[in-house]
Amino acid sequence: xxxxxxxxxxxxxxxxxxxxxxxxxxxxxxxxxxxxxxxxxxxxxxxxxxxxxxxxxxxxxxxxxxxxxxxxxxxxxxxxxxxxxxxxxxxxxxxxxxxxxxxxxxxxxxxxxxxxxxxxxxxxxxxxxxxxxxxxxxxxxxxxxxxxxxxxxxxxxxxxxxxxxxxxxxxxxxxxxxxxxxxxxxxxxxxxxxxxxxxxxxxxxxxxxxxxxxxxxxxxxxxxxxxxxxxxxxxxxxxxxxxxxxxxxxxxxxxxxxxxxxxxxxxxxxxxxxxxxxxxxxxxxxxxxxxxxxxxxxxxxxxxxxxxxxxxxxxxxxxxxxxxxxxxxxxxxxxxxxxxxxxxxxxxxxxxxxxxxxxxxxxxxxxxxxxxxxxxxxxxxxxxxxx
Amino acid sequence: xxxxxxxxxxxxxxxxxxxxxxxxxxxxxxxxxxxxxxxxxxxxxxxxxxxxxxxxxxxxxxxxxxxxxxxxxxxxxxxxxxxxxxxxxxxxxxxxxxxxx
Numbered sequence: 001x002x003x004x005x006x007x008x009x010x011x012x013x014x015x016x017x018x019x020x021x022x023x024x025x026x027x028x029x030x031x032x033x034x035x036x037x038x039x040x041x042x043x044x045x046x047x048x049x050x051x052x053x054x055x056x057x058x059x060x061x062x063x064x065x066x067x068x069x070x071x072x073x074x075x076x077x078x079x080x081x082x083x084x085x086x087x088x089x090x091x092x093x094x095x096x097x098x099x100x101x102x103x104x105x106x107x108x109x110x111x112x113x114x115x116x117x118x119x120x121x122x123x124x125x126x127x128x129x130x131x132x133x134x135x136x137x138x139x140x141x142x143x144x145x146x147x148x149x150x151x152x153x154x155x156x157x158x159x160x161x162x163x164x165x166x167x168x169x170x171x172x173x174x175x176x177x178x179x180x181x182x183x184x185x186x187x188x189x190x191x192x193x194x195x196x197x198x199x200x201x202x203x204x205x206x207x208x209x210x211x212x213x214x215x216x217x218x219x220x221x222x223x224x225x226x227x228x229x230x231x232x233x234x235x236x237x238x239x240x241x242x243x244x245x246x247x248x249x250x251x252x253x254x255x256x257x258x259x260x261x262x263x264x265x266x267x268x269x270x271x272x273x274x275x276x277x278x279x280x281x282x283x284x285x286x287x288x289x290x291x292x293x294x295x296x297x298x299x300x301x302x303x304x305x306x307x308x309x310x311x312x313x314x315x316x317x318x319x320x321x322x323x324x325x326x327x328x329x330x331x332x333x334x335x336x337x338x339x340x341x342x343x344x345x346x347x348x349x350x351x352x353x354x355x356x357x358x359x360x361x362x363x364x365x366x367x368x369x370x371x372x373x374x375x376x377x378x379x380x381x382x383x384x385x386x387x
Numbered sequence: 388x389x390x391x392x393x394x395x396x397x398x399x400x401x402x403x404x405x406x407x408x409x410x411x412x413x414x415x416x417x418x419x420x421x422x423x424x425x426x427x428x429x430x431x432x433x434x435x436x437x438x439x440x441x442x443x444x445x446x447x448x449x450x451x452x453x454x455x456x457x458x459x460x461x462x463x464x465x466x467x468x469x470x471x472x473x474x475x476x477x478x479x480x481x482x483x484x485x486x487x488x
Binding site: 120121124125129130133134135138139140141142144145148149150152153156197198199200201202203250251373374 | 403430437438442446448452454461462464471
């Protein structure tokens with residue numbers, strides 16, 4: 001079965017409501033400020049936004065529905081996408097199809113969260129039914145503990161070392177030093193990474209993203225509309241998602257990308273080595289390595305060797321998480337699922353300023369989300385192209 | 388005693404418990420009871436941080452993923468000497484915490 005292409009879909013105006021460590025504002029403030037930035041950067045009137053995709057953890061008890069009233073929108077297409085780190089590409093897929101079908105003319109896609117002293121613990125304690133009942137009581141380690149178990153299994157299966165994870169983290173910090181939006185910009189050496197205190201072994205402090213507040217967004221509309229508005233845009237060459245892949249794997253050593261990778265590259269008419277930059281979802285480096293494998297940049301189990309052979313900085317052999325990723329930018333809740341996408345857009349639009357990848361024509365972006373019990377359930381990926 | 392949910396229709400065991408069978412969606416579920424469940428450790432971590440202040444006096448705490456011989460995988464507290472690959476017996480303690488011995 002052939003999937004329809006994403007022809008005539010323009011993705012424009014990557015915006016970020018700057019991340020901050022903590023905030024007194026609510027999640028709706030971050031989302032509304034992001035919407036305002038989309039209007040300011042596009043020059044369109046709020047009434048022209050007739051489609052909306054929203055992702056947020058701390059908007060609770062509200063959803064995208066309540067946000068329409070909060071922000072004075074009357075969309076005829078509305079998506080609430082609680083898919084965490086996979087939500088950016090998934091919002092893009094939903095918005096692109098709505099635009100192609102004529103169910104919406106301009107879709108605003110926004111994701112963001114607030115952060116305060118208790119928000120992270122509250123989120124972790126009641127993240128899901130399975131997690132609340134069968135994970136949290138065993139030490140309340142939260143995502144650090146869940147990913148530590150996955151990382152432990154992955155290291156035993158593949159021979160990955162802390163140095164391999166550290167190489168990704170150190171390269172991302174180098175990239176972050178060129179991104180004024182990144183919260184963590186002090187230089188980082190591999191020795192400093194290795195010397196960090198243990199959090200949930202084998203994970204140490206610098207393996208763990210820093211929760212913060214912030215939001216990201218972009219607009220999706222027909223190419224004809226973007227041209228009429230004189231808005232630079234990128235194209236969607238291919239996009240996939242998968243949920244609860246490989247449920248019989250006893251422990252997660254792969255995500256859903258492996259199921260849909262061939263469809264992604266076929267749809268894009270490209271291969272894994274035709275992209276100039278890669279943005280993976282780096283809540284932990286082990287997951288970035290699973291994405292490199294799952295999306296075909298290297299074979300299953302070979303990401304450690306791949307990492308040893310490549311340089312992931314802006315001028316390196318494979319620019320990766322060029323804005324610093326979540327490990328250096330911070331994890332603003334659901335905005336973490338948008339971070340790589342808006343960074344890839346900036347690179348392809350030539351707006352990455354001090355960290356521009358030379359000749360960036362094609363970008364691979366992937367997402368991963370939702371440790372419902374023992375593994376992340378949502379996988380997504382997209383290939384974007386310069387128009 | 389420790390209990391594991393099993394489907395009367397398709398025979399599959401499942402954990403965490405739910406109101407229907409995750410394999411065949413039958414609601415004919417019953418509980419297998421035993422003194423312990425045999426299994427094998429898939430992964431372990433030593434926790435040095437907890438999101439719950441009440442847990443912090445118990446740190447560091449070793450937990451692991453254990454696959455029961457019956458199939459399902461559970462997050463369990465582990466004795467410090469237990470490593471991935473080890474065969475274990477999972478018991479339910481009176482304080483409702485699982486402990487492998």
